[in-house]
Amino acid sequence: MGLVLPEFDVxxxxxxxxxxxxxxxxxxYLIETMGGGVAxxxxxxxxxxxxxxxxxxxxxxxxxxxxxxxxxEPRNWNRLxxxxxxxxxxxxTKDAGLANAGDSNYGMGVAVGDYDNDGFPDxxxxxxxxxxxxxxxxxxxxxxxxxxxxxxxxxxxxSAGFFDYDNDGHLDLFxxxxxxxxxxxxxxxxxxxxxxxxxxxxxxxxxILYRNRGDGTFEDVSQHSGIASSKGRALGVSFADYDxxxxxxxxxxxxGMRQFLFHNNxxxxxxxxxxxxxxxxxxxxxxxxxxxxxxxDYDNDGRPDILVTVLPREVYALFHNEGDGSFSxxxxxxxxxxxxxxxxxxxxxxxxxxNDGWKDLFVxxxxxxxxxEQIDAMLHYKETPLFALxxxxxxxxxxxxxxxxxxxxxAAFGDLNNDGWMDAVVTSLGGEPLVLMNHGGTENxxxxxxxxxxxxxxxxxxxxxxxxxxxxxxxxxxYISASDKRLHFGLGDAKLSTVEIRWPSxxxxxLENVKANQFxxxxxxxxx
Amino acid sequence: xxxxxxLGWIALQASTSPALQHLRTGxxxxxxxxxxxxxxxxxxxxxxxxxLAAAFVDLGAVLIEKRDYAAAIPPLKHALELDPNLExxxxxxxxxxxxxxxxxxxxxxxxxxHEDDVLGxxxxxxxxxxxxxxxxxxxVARNPNDPExxxxxxxxxxxxxxxxxxxxxxxxxxxxxxxxxxxxxYAALRDVPAAEHEFLEGLRLRPQTAGLHLELGELYxxxxxxxxxxxxxxxxxxxxxxxxxxxxxxxxxxxxxGKFGEARVALVHSDQLKQDMPExxxxxxxxxxxxxxxxxxxxxxxxxxxxxxDTPLAAQAHFGLAAIYRKQGKTADADREMEQFRKLxxxxxxxxxxxx
Numbered sequence: 001m002g003l004v005l006p007e008f009d010v011x012x013x014x015x016x017x018x019x020x021x022x023x024x025x026x027x028x029y030l031i032e033t034m035g036g037g038v039a040x041x042x043x044x045x046x047x048x049x050x051x052x053x054x055x056x057x058x059x060x061x062x063x064x065x066x067x068x069x070x071x072x073e074p075r076n077w078n079r080l081x082x083x084x085x086x087x088x089x090x091x092x093t094k095d096a097g098l099a100n101a102g103d104s105n106y107g108m109g110v111a112v113g114d115y116d117n118d119g120f121p122d123x124x125x126x127x128x129x130x131x132x133x134x135x136x137x138x139x140x141x142x143x144x145x146x147x148x149x150x151x152x153x154x155x156x157x158x159s160a161g162f163f164d165y166d167n168d169g170h171l172d173l174f175x176x177x178x179x180x181x182x183x184x185x186x187x188x189x190x191x192x193x194x195x196x197x198x199x200x201x202x203x204x205x206x207x208i209l210y211r212n213r214g215d216g217t218f219e220d221v222s223q224h225s226g227i228a229s230s231k232g233r234a235l236g237v238s239f240a241d242y243d244x245x246x247x248x249x250x251x252x253x254x255x256g257m258r259q260f261l262f263h264n265n266x267x268x269x270x271x272x273x274x275x276x277x278x279x280x281x282x283x284x285x286x287x288x289x290x291x292x293x294x295x296x297d298y299d300n301d302g303r304p305d306i307l308v309t310v311l312p313r314e315v316y317a318l319f320h321n322e323g324d325g326s327f328s329x330x331x332x333x334x335x336x337x338x339x340x341x342x343x344x345x346x347x348x349x350x351x352x353x354x355n356d357g358w359k360d361l362f363v364x365x366x367x368x369x370x371x372x373e374q375i376d377a378m379l380h381y382k383e384t385p386l387f388a389l390x391x392x393x394x395x396x397x398x399x400x401x402x403x404x405x406x407x408x409x410x411a412a413f414g415d416l417n418n419d420g421w422m423d424a425v426v427t428s429l430g431g432e433p434l435v436l437m438n439h440g441g442t443e444n445x446x447x448x449x450x451x452x453x454x455x456x457x458x459x460x461x462x463x464x465x466x467x468x469x470x471x472x473x474x475x476x477x478x479y480i481s482a483s484d485k486r487l488h489f490g491l492g493d494a495k496l497s498t499v500e501i502r503w504p505s506x507x508x509x510x511l512e513n514v515k516a517n518q519f520x521x522x523x524x525x526x527x528x
Numbered sequence: 529x530x531x532x533x534x535l536g537w538i539a540l541q542a543s544t545s546p547a548l549q550h551l552r553t554g555x556x557x558x559x560x561x562x563x564x565x566x567x568x569x570x571x572x573x574x575x576x577x578x579x580l581a582a583a584f585v586d587l588g589a590v591l592i593e594k595r596d597y598a599a600a601i602p603p604l605k606h607a608l609e610l611d612p613n614l615e616x617x618x619x620x621x622x623x624x625x626x627x628x629x630x631x632x633x634x635x636x637x638x639x640x641x642h643e644d645d646v647l648g649x650x651x652x653x654x655x656x657x658x659x660x661x662x663x664x665x666x667x668v669a670r671n672p673n674d675p676e677x678x679x680x681x682x683x684x685x686x687x688x689x690x691x692x693x694x695x696x697x698x699x700x701x702x703x704x705x706x707x708x709x710x711x712x713x714y715a716a717l718r719d720v721p722a723a724e725h726e727f728l729e730g731l732r733l734r735p736q737t738a739g740l741h742l743e744l745g746e747l748y749x750x751x752x753x754x755x756x757x758x759x760x761x762x763x764x765x766x767x768x769x770x771x772x773x774x775x776x777x778x779x780x781x782x783x784x785x786g787k788f789g790e791a792r793v794a795l796v797h798s799d800q801l802k803q804d805m806p807e808x809x810x811x812x813x814x815x816x817x818x819x820x821x822x823x824x825x826x827x828x829x830x831x832x833x834x835x836x837x838d839t840p841l842a843a844q845a846h847f848g849l850a851a852i853y854r855k856q857g858k859t860a861d862a863d864r865e866m867e868q869f870r871k872l873x874x875x876x877x878x879x880x881x882x883x884x
Contacts, residue, residue: 275866276854276866278851278854281847283814283817283818283848283851284814284844284847284848285843285844285846285847285848285869285873286844287878312752313752322855326854326855328851332783332784332785332786332788332818333786333788333818334786335786337754337783337784337785337786338754338755338784338785338786341752341754341784342751342752342753376718377717377718377719377720378718378720378750378751378752394786
């Protein structure tokens, strides 16, 4: 098993001509260094993953009110690239109706989910400003339905994700917000060298939970649900059922403070249990500069663990699910002390890149300060991504194939060329995205698409177990990015597998003797 | 200055000459807070009787009070020409000269005035560091709570140290210690490659130099290169098997590398070499907890709390104990430790703003 190490071809595929615009200024506006979301999703259901890239916008030096970011200018548009059969891409932004991202919106990230269960994935774009929900019309176009849906949020939103917290079959929406900040109340920090200010310089704020009413509109239930009772500096969000009660819980990575674990009480409310559960602070009781997060089972014990990417000298935090409702800090045990202590992480994924049956780690990396080398010669602004193979719960560095350091931010994961091997797309702040195509190898695999009937149509929130490995169906996690909804499993040398699914509706389904190396769609059975 | 003033008063008791009358008027004006009027009267007294030293001394004193040091120096010099033994006048002119930057000229006057505090500063300003150090050491012993004296004593000590190091580098540029010092300079600038190069050069020249492996290991640790740090700390423990610090650092590196069993061994050894060190005990507890030995972790962290109860390390020990008790199902104990943790966080101003 795992004899052939995965190799990536770092590509700029033909047609993918995106360049992120963040417009850094001497004002050191914090938004400058935080954007660059990416989504991998099949918007036209042709079986090929397409790429949506979030642009940020033009900043003035200094900004004046009312704030505008020149988003009507084509170079500042978000972009949708349709993948063609030959692996190249075509920019379909304008035809898809996604060109105008709102002149008062500085772009951050993206979430993907089929909120109306019509079989076509919809887009939710987060901004500093107002967020936008684009309904996928199913004909290659999208419609901005934000006002009707009531999900504009406001303030400074970062990561967002669709999930079904009340298991009613309609995807709800969680939106992280970073802090109370605007360009008129910005500050410059540092002494000899001006820097972006640390997060504690600005007041914390609340994240937002929108409940899907099922009629194309959402209700802001942040207060009622208890989400709004915890003010944070939220950058990342991931979902999984950590205590196996059949309800999806929420992990929020906060910057420069404790992390939040919102336990789903099953009655429409959540209780923030991060501290009690041991998933809020390091083993030393210290806060984390939480940025990206992923909520998946890294050690194949069947329980979702939490990984949080942070700044250098902190070590990416790995909270191991103990199975009793608590977590233990296992970063050092997993080898992350040596792999990550000098790095800054953003977008993150736990995916089985070598199909050996263990989820590997991929992180988009770069320091938050663009002049960090001048302040601390031991640190670097641009870094290559971290790619680490999982050897039975311990990570060991491998070659990502990226030779030139970049200012990595967003990262999304999926099988772009449908060869059974997971690929990655990494965004670069103020730069071009990288597409990392996995060369593949000889190990076996299985990729599952869920077709919910009682549950939400894509089965987000389902617990899927294949030959002992567990994945929670989600498009969320990472940092301001959305990944392929399909669930990928490496099978090693196994030719057959047993697939066990617990659907969000509570229905359990078992498929025996499933052949390896196929894309399998599983339809949720009728309730008995 | 009051000494000079008293001289004037004594002289006034026995005389009623016009010069002395102006001197008396000047002293009255000074006493009543009219320095400009006093200056005029002292000047008139000096003009009427150029040999009246008190007039020149008092004039200089008032000018110093007005911080007009340049103007104060000539009358004070004249007073000393008339009477070289006026100790108070030496003190005044010493102050005035030093304030004007004439440290070398100020020194003999301050020596005659036996003004060690200011003399030490003058010697420092004149670059006579060793003498300054001797004088300031005595002055600090007499006035241990004077921040000015402590500052200058620290400055002088630092410069003396640098002088010695500069000499070492100049005379023995290829010695192990010279490379070590250059490495320290680069390390302070966080220039890891240059610092590493110099440390390694020092080690090449004198492989048995105590402390070099430790310093190089610390450089690697700050750069988060824990594999290399472990190697260097281990070499230091071989060179200095009695160094609790070296074993502590080795334990820290091993812990970071996830080698918990080995970390425990190193930290236990460090604890045996130097007992009751809170940092060592905390780290040992952490290694034990990571290694699955919650009993030892509990013992270590409880010990930490006997040594410290309101420090950041104490807060960390409470946090660790809370996790252990929670795992053991001792909810009340866990809650108590968590409350202590939160209390110390609050006291340190580190608690976040989230309502809980």
